[in-house]
Amino acid sequence: MNKIQSPFWVIVRKEVADHVRSWRFIILIAIIALTCMGSLYTALTNIGAAIKPNDPDGSFLFLKLFTASDGTLPSFVIFISFLGPLLGIGLGFDAINSEQNKGTLSRVLSQPIHRDYLINAKFVGALIVIGVMLLTLALLVMGFGLIAIGIPPTAEEFSRIICFIGVSIVYVAFWLNLSIFFSIKFKQAATSALACIAVWLFFSVFYNMIVNLVGKAISPSAMASTYQIISYQKFMLNLLRFAPSMLFNEATTTLLMPSVRSLGPLTMEQVHGAIPSPLPLGQSLMVVWPQLTGLIAATVICFALSYASFMRKEIRSR
Template identity: 55%
Template sequence: MTINWLQIKQKIEVLFNNVSTGPAQAREPGSSSSFWVMVKKEIGDHIRSWRFGILIGIIILACVGSIYSAVTAIRDGTLDKTGNGESFLFLRMFTLTSSSLAVPSFATFLSWLGPLLGIALGFDAVNSERNKGTLGRLLSQPIYRDDFIIAKFISSLFLIFIVVFSLGFLVMGLSLLTIGYPPSPEEFCRIVLFLVIAVIYIGFWLNLSILFSIRFRQAATSALSSIAVWLFFTIFYGMIIGMINSATAVSSTQPDPAAQLRQMNLILTLNRLSPTELFSETITTMLSPGIRTLGPLTMDQLVGAIASPLPLGQSVILVWPQLTGLIAATIICFGISYALFMRQEIRARA
């Protein structure tokens, strides 16, 4: 029995061509080119919008004000009063604030204004297209539905990335001109990680606003819902935890160390259900190497401890649970938005 290798080779080539061209032709309506066209269009629409320009102007003013406050604090000798001397002075430009000026630090400004940036980019991502009648017409074209919602998220997250890193490097440049020497490699890595964490945190609020834009048909309703959730976690959630702390406080007449420790761990766990608290703990540890723990300490744990700043790797390990929680919350919000959008009925207007 002879084997015709030429025929076998021809059959393999035909089979390979069918396999390679079949999925490509099936995926052609939602190809990567059309996806990136939608991403570029969304980026252009955001950049040309008035609300994006107004928010960027406010954030830049806040950035310059925080740098001025940090420089004023250094000139007033606040840095020496804290006992840190000039160690990690470049990082202190992101967290230091002057007591004589009512201007928060850059990290505080970013934690306040960052969620507003994410909400502004996503609160009308879907319902505006629906109300204008362009959503049904767009999806009636050879475009996959999941490409539409992913393009909305990717374009807004890309803008958030550009804005956050631009502001961060602007602060670094102004700090370099102010204090006169560049950051160390560890300081630079800590600042970059801080900016990456800020992008993840703002991405959570972006996904939450996109979720409300899918759930509600009116853009005003989705915007108010997003702002209401942000205000709840920023202001009212801390008040609720404070009331729970007062109600469950251990009696001071007969203190029980084990009961006090359980009560402190309970309050700490409840606080960490808030994404704002997770972000605050994460960036505080990244920008302050002297922080060695984020929970209660006993006297046995303090015995033999050396008061020295943590290296970068140890700081990342310390905040890894908080960072994982932020990433998980962002992914969960996007997953709910994706599933809800894929199940909705969309009709084109006449």
């Protein structure tokens, strides 16, 4: 006799099934799988050139699979940072408003379940789908790479890749939550999809331009002291870090390139005497800890916003 499932997992199960069966998901997974295979191909053809003598990352050949590129096609990491938001938005933009428009929302919520079950289950369901998909892709890339280059990854490389997948899932979860929030706020699925894409475009295209403009306006004169120039650099970098994609890029490059020691400007004084050797995983994680915290915080804020507005929403039929 199987035991009776909690309603929460019943909804999660239905959400996962809906996602996996939907055309939308099949299209998204096809786009992402194709681009990943493309980037894997360029990485494999260039992996010989990517390793230079005396490269501190040279011992991490396997990680090059994810970062190497000859400039014709972006690397795996760049693809994820570009397409990840699309995946998150695609799975979340009609989470609540489509149920409302179909008239199923009031029917489901009049069942003996807590109201937050529905929104939590929508989030968990989509997150499971995203997590499984990203993990599968990364493992596939590793598998193909293993066949092609014939060198197995070390434990350190493997754990770095797993960390990278973890960060990617958090990054996609941020966009997922944002789109769920818009799906609560806007009645039409098209409006919420547009709003999400607008935010995504803003951060991936316009935000850099705006930061550059600000940068030009406040740039220190040529006569400025080193201290002023450094603080200006730091300020600009922090401005850029408001974009989630920036945080994601910083976090993943550090994780996948063990030789990256700092994400801010370093003076000659600080570098002087440092041996150009890769950092251990623990130290790399320390370097990106603020980025990780920032990403998780942004995700949690979006979720809290959608949670609060959903709990207060009045549920009318259609």
